[in-house]
Amino acid sequence: MLLLLGAVARAQPTPNRTHRQRSISVSGNPADPLPEVRGAKGIGIAFHFDGLIREESIKVDESRIRVVDVGKKSLLIEPVTEPQADQPSEVSVTFADGEQERAAFRIVPHPSEVDTWIEVTRQTEQPGAACQARIDELRARCGAQSPTAFRRSGLLPDRGILARTFERYADGSGGLVSKGGVSFRGSDWALVDVEIMNPTRQPWAPRVATFKSKDGTPVTVRLVTPAMEEIPPGTSRHVLVETDDPPAGAGVFFTLEVSGADGRFLRVGNVELAPRPQEGKR
Structure with missing residues (x-):
């Protein structure tokens, strides 16, 4: 040197x-x-x-x-x-x-x-590529063994287990509408299956979600899994949102907000969760 x-x-x-x-x-x-x-x-x-x-x-x-x-x-x-x-x-x-x-x-x-x-x-990889690959790997591993996977496979029916349905709801930007859905609850998880209608002329791709109790207590969202990558104009698709179990005292009524890649979002303010398994009928 x-x-x-x-x-x-x-x-x-x-x-x-x-x-x-x-x-x-x-x-x-x-x-x-x-x-x-x-x-x-x-x-x-x-x-x-x-x-x-x-x-x-x-x-x-x-x-x-x-x-x-x-x-x-x-x-x-x-x-x-x-x-x-x-x-x-x-x-x-x-x-x-x-x-x-x-x-x-x-x-x-x-x-x-x-x-x-x-x-x-x-620099053998693009910045963040290794980190993103690890995230994708963990997400796939979690998803394969999660309540979301059971719901998509048909092993988590609307009846016979602890579940609650909720009705149509419209609040957000871009004209998106919730046609209603069903929620499930396990010992350490909650799952919301909401059918989202896209009456606009542009496709909409759900990406992230937040889940809060009526008093504003946030609940960690684990996965957001749409039935398809995008919801085409004039159609509806199911979107599955899996979360941690809400904290004790958060109640059973929650607000789900799903945001898309283009900034449009849908707020569903009438989500009702079933009681915890030990509190309800088995």
């Missing part, structure tokens, strides 16, 4: 160009455009990588770029001709640890700046 810094410092300065140090994240996706590095003739550019690189894998156009030095995790190059905007030079290297095979860059001109130190980090 000291060798690289020394070599960069000894390079001839370019008038009216500010030397810059910055970081670049490389994705490893061949479909992504190559990151651009600002270069100038005779000014060294030092790359410092977050992993070991293979010296024999370095590729440059030797008529336009000179490889000055190669370290285990570093590379120093120097343009021997002025970079061209319409014909940028390419520098590429292969990592030795197998985490992401290749990193490549385009050397381009800039009227007032030149990059002399580049910190290179690898």
